[in-house]
Amino acid sequence: MTASHDLAPAADPVDDAWDAPTASGPLDATVEVPGSKSLTNRYLVLAALADGPGRLRGALRSRDTLLMAQALRALGVRIEDDGQDWAVDPAQLSGSTDVECGLAGTVMRFVPPIAALASGPVRFDGDAGARMRPMAPVLDALRALGVRVDDHGAPGCLPFTVVGEGAVQGGYVEVDASGSSQFVSGLLLAGARFQRGLTLRHIGATLPSVPHIEMTVALLRDAGATVDDSTPAVWRVEPGPIAARDVRVEPDLSNAAPFLCAALVAGGVVRVPGWPASTTQPGGLLPGILEQMGAQTSLDGDVLTVRGTGAVRGVDLDLHAAGEIAPTIAALAALADSPTRLRGIAHLRGHETNRLAALTTEVNRLGGQVEETEDGLDITPRPLHSGTVQTYADHRMATAGALLGLAVPGVRVQDVATTSKTLPDFVGMWDGMLA
Numbered sequence: 001m002t003a004s005h006d007l008a009p010a011a012d013p014v015d016d017a018w019d020a021p022t023a024s025g026p027l028d029a030t031v032e033v034p035g036s037k038s039l040t041n042r043y044l045v046l047a048a049l050a051d052g053p054g055r056l057r058g059a060l061r062s063r064d065t066l067l068m069a070q071a072l073r074a075l076g077v078r079i080e081d082d083g084q085d086w087a088v089d090p091a092q093l094s095g096s097t098d099v100e101c102g103l104a105g106t107v108m109r110f111v112p113p114i115a116a117l118a119s120g121p122v123r124f125d126g127d128a129g130a131r132m133r134p135m136a137p138v139l140d141a142l143r144a145l146g147v148r149v150d151d152h153g154a155p156g157c158l159p160f161t162v163v164g165e166g167a168v169q170g171g172y173v174e175v176d177a178s179g180s181s182q183f184v185s186g187l188l189l190a191g192a193r194f195q196r197g198l199t200l201r202h203i204g205a206t207l208p209s210v211p212h213i214e215m216t217v218a219l220l221r222d223a224g225a226t227v228d229d230s231t232p233a234v235w236r237v238e239p240g241p242i243a244a245r246d247v248r249v250e251p252d253l254s255n256a257a258p259f260l261c262a263a264l265v266a267g268g269v270v271r272v273p274g275w276p277a278s279t280t281q282p283g284g285l286l287p288g289i290l291e292q293m294g295a296q297t298s299l300d301g302d303v304l305t306v307r308g309t310g311a312v313r314g315v316d317l318d319l320h321a322a323g324e325i326a327p328t329i330a331a332l333a334a335l336a337d338s339p340t341r342l343r344g345i346a347h348l349r350g351h352e353t354n355r356l357a358a359l360t361t362e363v364n365r366l367g368g369q370v371e372e373t374e375d376g377l378d379i380t381p382r383p384l385h386s387g388t389v390q391t392y393a394d395h396r397m398a399t400a401g402a403l404l405g406l407a408v409p410g411v412r413v414q415d416v417a418t419t420s421k422t423l424p425d426f427v428g429m430w431d432g433m434l435a
Contacts, residue, residue, distance in 0.1 A: 017388050017412035018427065020405025021434055026268030026310070029433040030303075031259045033272055035060040035249035036281060037422045041068045041106040042216060043247055045114065045189045046223050047088035048077040052244035056086040059249050063421045064104040071099045071111045075118050090244075095120025095164045103127045103352050103393060103421065108158060109138050109182040113190035116147040118164035123152075125159035129393055132157070134350050137183040141173045145194070170194025170239065178204030179350050184235065185216040191237030192225040202233040208320050208347040215280035250276050253283025255423050257328040258399040259433055260286060260306045264295050265335055265406045267310035270433065275304035282322035289317065289325075293332060312336040314381070320344030323351075324396065326377075330359045331400035333379040334368045335407050346375040352421075353392035362389045362397065366408065386410025395421040402430055 040060045045068075047054040059065065061081075069079045069086070074097045078089040095118040101108040108126060115122035125131075136156025139149045148163040170191065177183040184200060184207075191198030207213075217227050217235070223245060226238040251274040263270040276284070277299070287297040287304065292315050296307040314336040319326050323345045333340035348355035356377060360370045366387045369380040389401035391414055398419045405411035419426035 016417075017414045018416040020402050020411045020413050021431065022409045023262070023266035023406045023434060025266070027263055027266050027433060028269050029259075030271040030273065031256070031429060031433055033251040033256045033259070033274070034062075034423065036252040037062060037064050038106070038212060038215060038252075038281065039219075039249050040065045041110065042185070042189065042219050043249065044068050044072060044079075044086070044088065045110050046219060046242055047244070048072045048075070048090055048114065049190065049193050049242045050088075050090055050223070050244040051241045053087065053089045054244040055246045056088065057084070057246070057248045059086050060252060060422065062424050063102060064106065067100060067102045067104050067107050068111070071101070071107050072114075074099055075114060075122070093118035093164070095122045098123045098125070101126030101130055101158065103130050105133065105180065105182050105351070108133065108135060109180070110186040110189060112138060112142060112149075112162050113168075113187050115162040116142055116164050116168045117166065117190065117193055119166040121161050121163045123159065123161045127393070129352060130158050134179045135160070137175050137177060137179065138186055141175050141183070141187055141200075144173050145170060168194045170196040170198050172199045172201070174201045174203045176204035177202050178206050178208070179347055181207065181209040181212045184213050188216050188220065188227070188235055188237055192220065192240050192242055194239060197237050197239040199234070199236045206320065206346075207233065208323055208344070209282060211280055211282045211284075211321050218280050250274070250279060250281065252422065253279065253281045253286060254324045255283075257283060257286055257325045258403050259429070260290060260304070261328055261332045261403055262406055262433060263306040264290065264293060264308035264312050264332060265310070265403060267308050269305060269307050271303050271305045273303045275299060275302050277302075282324060285322045286325065289315075289329065292317075293336070314338035314340040314379075316341045316343070318344040319376075323348050327355055327359055327396040327400040328403060330363070330370070330377055330379060331403040334363045334370070334381060334384065334404065336381050339381070340379040342376040342379070344375055345377075352394040353397070355394065355396065358390075358392050358394065358397055359400070362401070363404075365389070366404065366411065384408045388412040388414055390414045391416070391418050393418050395419045395423065399423075399426065402426075
């Protein structure tokens with residue numbers, strides 16, 4: 001067992017706590033899940049770098065995506081929201097501006113390579129918790145490519161300034177992306193606009209969330225970029241234009257996780273329409289995982305149906321490819337009938353908060369038994385009791401607390417509004433599912 005790392009500051013666990021409802025019986029619900037944050041922010045970046053105006057349909061409007069849109073606007077990109085679609089009109093990128101990252105990893109890691117293409121300095125900062133998140137791999141890569149980056153605090157962290165000169169020569173760069181696949185994706189997204197393109201080699205021991213990199217590569221190719229990923233841990237993006245497009249954003253499959261898991265906890269049926277037949281989203285792994293934990297799943301057209309009995313089985317899972325659903329699976333495992341081991345998720349210590357430490361602390365606060373390992377969690381089910389789950393400004397912690405509350409009366413979730421990061425009406429959707 002490894003010691004828990006320090007957690008990001010948390011608000012008072014009582015002042016703004018939400019009473020998580022307990023299921024009164026089996027569920028029978030259809031839940032419409034908004035668009036994917038990961039896809040929305042990648043589409044926004046590509047539209048901002050495209051060779052003409054484009055449109056995003058079904059885009060997610062949440063704190064993270066609104067921060068991305070505002071960051072691109074700060075660089076001169078015109079983005080209009082008519083309440084249904086986002087119309088994106090690229091412009092000559094300009095600096096001498098500030099970018100607010102909030103707690104959004106995609107903003108703080110995807111936008112600096114774009115800022116390097118602007119003319120003038122671009123200062124980046126974010127929430128207090130964001131200043132603890134690792135940034136060195138992408139900043140060091142930009143420096144290696146000849147871009148000036150000035151630190152204003154701890155090296156390799158927010159705040160910092162990218163001093164753009166209107167162009168980036170590009171070429172070869174090595175990156176240790178063991179801490180986040182976003183370091184790879186952020187550089188690849190801008191690579192086609194570099195004068196020599198970009199050849200990126202990952203040199204770390206592990207590479208988490210590979211499906212997110214595959215998503216980035218697929219979207220680049222869909223936009224006309226030439227990407228060679230035939231060599232393991234090496235990506236080559238050729239220089240060239242990015243095509244302007246009219247695209248529709250898939251539902252966020254990871255945000256569907258707590259609703260689908262609810263069918264196992266409470267019993268009954270939960271359906272999610274719009275589920276793609278194939279996807280690069282890590283949440284696409286959910287049906288297989290939930291079947292291992294006792295669910296029955298079926299895909300009828302584009303409607304995913306999950307059926308549960310109220311019984312949950314423990315599992316041994318390697319979640320390195322889908323770490324973002326680990327908090328939800330950990331909460332489900334705390335309600336199982338046998339132990340669970342979650343592996344391959346050491347990188348979650350560098351997310352919105354140290355998620356491994358946070359999950360250990362909060363489940364154990366309710367009487368559970370969770371132990372951190374070097375690369376994950378060991379979860380031994382124990383009878384849980386009422387209490388307040390702190391969220392550490394982390395949306396996944398909030399939804400994990402709601403899932404626990406389905407089975408445990410008296411669970412309260414502090415700062416449930418943090419779910420607005422990716423799911424603006426989570427409480428309304430949760431209540432609707434139970435109704």
